[in-house]
Amino acid sequence: MHILMVLAHPLEDSFAASVARVARQALEGRGHTVDLLDLYREGFDPRLTVTERGSYFDEHYDASEVSGWITRVKAADGLVLVFPQWWFNFPAILKGFFDRIFAPGVAFDHDPAGGRIVPRLGNIKLFWALTSTGSPWWVVHLYMGNPVRRLLKRGIAAFCSKGVDFRMISLHDMDRATEAKRKRHLERVGALVSRIGMRKTLRGFPHPDP
Template sequence: MRILLVLAHPLENSFAASTAAVAKEALEGSGHTVDLLDLYREDFDPRLTIAERGSYHAKSQDTSAVAGLVERLKAADGLVLVFPQWWFNFPAILKGFFDRVFAPGVAFDHDPDGGRIIPRLQNIRVFLALTTTGSPWWVVHLYMGNPVRRLLKRGIAAFCSRGVDFRMISLHDMDRATEAKRKRHLERVRTLLGRLR
């Protein structure tokens, strides 16, 4: 498969960067082709433009400013996101990636009768999220209801590709995670992506 691996973290020496490196190595080791999209290193601007928002409900949305990223998404068979959760949400740069690249005419079509949107990313068969949280497991799941997982699985993945294989693995309580715990998490990532077919 051709995998679009999206990294969203400003620091080059971050744990997210290490996770992306392990993911890339495991995927390539299993024979997949990996297109690494490092949003910060590629200087992605997350701000939706006036033209993009203005054409959102038009017959053809203006995605010219992100045409290269749209083509990379359309060329992929799988999508792997690597990011930290900040304030129980996506980093702004990743949210902007969804806003600008997962656009009408690219990731979905509007139902002309006003119903549920129509998925267009049928090329994406696998959708994985590799993430960390600063909070303990119980805060994310029991108190907050795991909002990022819900948004990704029930919203973005389900609305953009029917029948997509969605999985998410998280390292919780990242700020207090020991080196051994971090290594175990990276091994989980390596195992999961090494088995991807």
């Protein structure tokens, strides 16, 4: 598979960068190809432009300013997102990536009758998120209802591609994680990601983020 890995963290020595590195090594070790899209290092501007918003419901959405990134999404068989959760949500730069790249005529088509949008990213068969959060598991799941997972799985992934393999692997309580805990999580990420494409193995493997 050809994987587009999208990294969203401003610090080059962040834990997210370590996760991306481990995941990339695991994927390439299994023969997959990886296109690393580091949003900060590539200078991605998350702001939807006046032209983009103005053409959002026109017959042709004007994606000329982000065409290079769109080409990379369309060339991928799968997406792997690597990011921290801040305030139980995406970093702003990743939200802007969805706003500008997952656009009409690219990720979906509007239903002329006003119904559910029609997915266009049929090339994307796999949609994984590798993330961390400063809050404990019980706060994310029981108190907040795991909003990031819900948005990614039920919203973005489901509305843009049919039958996509969705997974989210999370490190909770990141702010108090010891070095040993972080190391164990990196090993877990490597083990799970190395099984991408091995469906029989995945069926019998514990869910990454129940």
